[in-house]
Amino acid sequence: MNTCGNLIQLRDAIDLQNHKVNLLGVVVGFSVPRKSKGTDYVSVLKIIDESHQSPDFSVNIFAENLDDLPHVKSAGDLVQLSCVMMKVHNGEVYAVFNKFSSSFALFEGKSCKDLCPYQASSGYCIRGLDEGFIIRLRTWHLNFQLDAGTSAYLLSLKEIKAGGYFDLICKVLLVCEVSKDVWMLFVWDGTDTQPLDFQMKLEDEAHNPLPLQIESSLPRDILGTFPCVGTILRVIADQAYEKLGLHFQGSGQWVRLRNITCQVCSGLWRGVLVPSSKIQLLSNEDNIVAERQREFNKRISTKCGRVPLVNFPCPSPITGISFSVVSEIAFQSTLTDYEHVPFVTLMDLLTYSEVTAKFKCVVRVVAVYPWRAEDFRSPIGLREYRIRLTLEDPTARIHAFVYAEDGVKFFEGYPPIDVLTSKRNKLLGMTENLNSKEDEDAPRNPPWVECCIKSYYLDKSSRWESRHYRIFGTRHVA
DNA sequence: TTGGGG
Numbered sequence: 001m002n003t004c005g006n007l008i009q010l011r012d013a014i015d016l017q018n019h020k021v022n023l024l025g026v027v028v029g030f031s032v033p034r035k036s037k038g039t040d041y042v043s044v045l046k047i048i049d050e051s052h053q054s055p056d057f058s059v060n061i062f063a064e065n066l067d068d069l070p071h072v073k074s075a076g077d078l079v080q081l082s083c084v085m086m087k088v089h090n091g092e093v094y095a096v097f098n099k100f101s102s103s104f105a106l107f108e109g110k111s112c113k114d115l116c117p118y119q120a121s122s123g124y125c126i127r128g129l130d131e132g133f134i135i136r137l138r139t140w141h142l143n144f145q146l147d148a149g150t151s152a153y154l155l156s157l158k159e160i161k162a163g164g165y166f167d168l169i170c171k172v173l174l175v176c177e178v179s180k181d182v183w184m185l186f187v188w189d190g191t192d193t194q195p196l197d198f199q200m201k202l203e204d205e206a207h208n209p210l211p212l213q214i215e216s217s218l219p220r221d222i223l224g225t226f227p228c229v230g231t232i233l234r235v236i237a238d239q240a241y242e243k244l245g246l247h248f249q250g251s252g253q254w255v256r257l258r259n260i261t262c263q264v265c266s267g268l269w270r271g272v273l274v275p276s277s278k279i280q281l282l283s284n285e286d287n288i289v290a291e292r293q294r295e296f297n298k299r300i301s302t303k304c305g306r307v308p309l310v311n312f313p314c315p316s317p318i319t320g321i322s323f324s325v326v327s328e329i330a331f332q333s334t335l336t337d338y339e340h341v342p343f344v345t346l347m348d349l350l351t352y353s354e355v356t357a358k359f360k361c362v363v364r365v366v367a368v369y370p371w372r373a374e375d376f377r378s379p380i381g382l383r384e385y386r387i388r389l390t391l392e393d394p395t396a397r398i399h400a401f402v403y404a405e406d407g408v409k410f411f412e413g414y415p416p417i418d419v420l421t422s423k424r425n426k427l428l429g430m431t432e433n434l435n436s437k438e439d440e441d442a443p444r445n446p447p448w449v450e451c452c453i454k455s456y457y458l459d460k461s462s463r464w465e466s467r468h469y470r471i472f473g474t475r476h477v478a
Numbered sequence: 479t480t481g482g483g484g
Contacts, residue, residue, distance in 0.1 A: 031481080031483090035480095036479080036480040036481070037479080037480055037481085038479040038480030038481095039479070039480075040479080040480060041480090042480060042481060043481095044481060044482075058481080058482065060480080060481045060482075061481095062479085062480060062481085089481085089482055090482075092482075094481085094482070096481085151484095152484095153483095153484070165483090165484060166484095167484095258483070258484085259483055259484060276483060276484080277483090278483065
């Protein structure tokens with residue numbers, strides 16, 4: 001048991017540099033436990049109490065084992081710290097937790113009545129006197145609204161750009177180990193990331209096809225728990241982070257990811273949690289969280305809510321076609337037979353409850369296989385169209401086939417190769433008149449097009465596993 | 479010892 005005296009308030013502790021103190025605070029943020037540059041693991045907790053709410057007060061916690069560091073569950077949880085040393089760095093007072101002489105305990109916050117910690121370091125022992133402090137701090141925090149605050153670094157998913165560091169206020173949908181020792185967060189804020197240019201060569205699709213997602217695919221039952229509108233950003237964690245899944249145990253937690261960065265990988269956005277990133281847990285009542293949710297509810301309550309945000313609600317910058325309601329939406333290069341069917345997202349399609357179904361989506365064609373128009377039809381037999389398109393919207397990517405009579409409709413018969421090539425180029429957002437090999441390899445920016453997609457299966461005994469998608473009822477008119 | 483936001 002640690003006996004450095006009674007619990008004291010942060011305001012009083014700040015005057016006790018180079019003394020050991022006992023503290024109790026509300027956790028408002030933390031750095032995700034990771035390997036330190038020394039021999040231990042480290043996590044920095046940011047805490048506040050009645051006497052000191054701003055700026056955050058830091059507690060540096062070191063431990064030999066990752067599991068021995070605090071794993072904060074929710075916004076507003078309480079931490080009790082015994083025998084931590086008060087120090088100062090660059091004029092800022094902070095506390096250091098010594099793995100041999102200090103101890104900590106984490107308690108649920110706010111409305112919880114339980115006085116048992118959900119995690120405690122070895123050597124921790126609660127005293128009757130401390131219980132009163134815990135009850136008092138919970139009561140105070142009930143009526144205290146701490147906001148994530150704003151800053152120039154704060155972006156939403158629709159604003160992110162590659163490179164540079166920024167903060168993101170988002171909901172953590174899932175944390176999982178996507179491959180051995182590689183952890184990934186799946187986060188969402190209700191907006192769509194911007195469509196990207198594609199640098200890769202068309203012919204690469206044969207040997208090195210564009211991936212459909214960054215991770216190897218998730219089981220359909222997990223995918224089905226995700227929102228169908230708005231981009232789900234994959235955030236890969238630096239290798240310094242081990243067992244990231246110990247955190248964010250309650251999925252659906254809103255957080256502010258501080259100082260993260262972003263890369264583009266195979267034409268997909270990918271966030272990166274770097275060693276200097278921080279997590280700030282937010283309550284659902286946080287101002288910006290509420291604003292994100294309001295914006296999202298406003299979006300999905302409109303007829304265009306499931307159309308990519310970049311096309312909403314104004315004329316699309318890419319197609320240049322103006323529209324106000326879904327029935328009037330027309331995309332420059334395609335027409336469908338199902339004018340009054342509402343648009344859905346590719347996530348709607350992926351997570352739909354039936355194997356066979358029909359959908360209408362607004363997508364970009366980001367790759368085609370085979371890539372040469374002269375190979376769009378089978379060389380033998382009936383010489384039918386058989387093409388695999390890679391389609392994407394802000395929510396997902398899929399392969400969709402253009403087959404036989406659907407191909408005849410799509411390409412309006414069997415046009416000459418040069419016309420077919422021109423149609424392909426337009427669909428893929430390539431330079432209009434290709435004069436050289438360089439033009440063919442120039443970055444392409446596919447336009448948004450509308451298309452009807454049906455899902456079907458190849459094998460009756462494994463319908464879901466053999467589910468495929470096909471374009472139908474769609475004409476390429478450009 | 480290690481961290482310490484930009």
